[in-house]
Amino acid sequence: MNFALVLFILVVVTGIAWVLDKLVFAKQRRRAADEAVAEFDRQQSRVEARFANGNADQIRARLRDDNLRQPWWLEYTASFFPVILAVFVVRSFIVEPFKIPSGSMVPTLLVGDFILVNKYDYGLRMPITNTKITQGRPLQRGDVVVFRYPKDESVDYIKRVIGLSGDTVAYEDKKLTINGKPVPEVAQPDFFDEERVGYSKQFTEDLDGRKNNILNNLQVPPFVMGAGDFPNRDNCNYNAQGVTCKVPPGHYFMMGDNRDNSADSRYWGFVPDQNIVGRAFFIWMNFSNLKRIGSFE
Incomplete structure (x- = not known):
């Protein structure tokens, strides 16, 4: 298969994933992260202060990071889109x-x-x-x-x-x-x-x-x-x-x-x-x- 065609297909596939991530999936991950932190805070509020987790801030940060992390299939598509797009533009219109x-x-x-x-x-x-x-x-x-x-x-x-x-x-x-x-x-x-x-x-x-x-x-x-x-x-x-x-x-x-x-x-x-x-x-x-x-x- 022609390499230019392969590169074009990669641009299209990763570009679609990148757009969907920006418009849909990233919002879903942020919402899930906010809900996980809120649920943790609700659980903390139900216990007496002396039994509250002393590492609450670290736990909140970990919950947020875990929920904001892209799934593997987005890491290998949307994350590579800017690089693949740059290669495609340079190779197609500037120098090959x-x-x-x-x-x-x-x-x-x-x-x-x-x-x-x-x-x-x-x-x-x-x-x-x-x-x-x-x-x-x-x-x-x-x-x-x-x-x-x-x-x-x-x-x-x-x-x-x-x-x-x-x-x-x-x-x-x-x-x-x-x-x-x-x-x-x-x-x-x-x-x-x-x-x-x-x-x-x-x-x-x-x-x-x-x-x-x-x-x-x-x-x-x-x-x-x-x-x-x-x-x-x-x-x-x-x-x-x-x-x-x-x-x-x-x-x-x-x-x-x-x-x-x-x-x-x-x-x-x-x-x-x-x-x-x-x-x-x-x-x-x-x-x-x-x-x-x-x-x-």
Whole structure:
């Protein structure tokens, strides 16, 4: 089950319990506490002063505390509502944590990186349905974005935005071209890819003035193997050199920085705008390498 849906259900259940406790159950407990103290006082008044309980004040306090105490089912519902509500609001509208599960974004993001995703930059969206309720700024080429995988929207993917609506994106002979203009790249020292235990060619790519490193494995052929069927597939032309796609309106073309080890738009198609979750911007933890903590933009 989708975690956002689980969290929403918890908010609703604990919220109902919290409201009922404030409006009904708390009043009942206060009334029971007052009645217990009053009954104790009546019993005390029936005995002679010399036989009266010397710990009357402590007994009254204990009676009141015992009757005001929430039952266990309220302790585990209403008491947790403020915390669960705060988590739900922060996670849904401000920032959400994710863990990088694969090497498709190496060298920018490594397996085991825990990242934060900005949930409001592209406009606020309703939890669960992901319906946009504020506009926000448009996506830009070079943004690292978390989105719902078009073939299974219960799964979150992370890739880099390469093509915007209307762009013609070509990736042929391992060279990226956008709208007929080659994307500049500068060679860097080879990168040791721990996932495949080998070196890959590394380049710094310049997307509209935004620079990021990418990897190429020269042992992998340039053509796309195993591309499936997807909406607007007719917008793509596959050949021995690679693929050329025209991005349809309201969609994006995504690619991983580890170009020869990334299942991305070359294989499963375009990402619709309604699938966008948010912009990744910060590594907040990597238990294997604390030096990874920080911004990667």
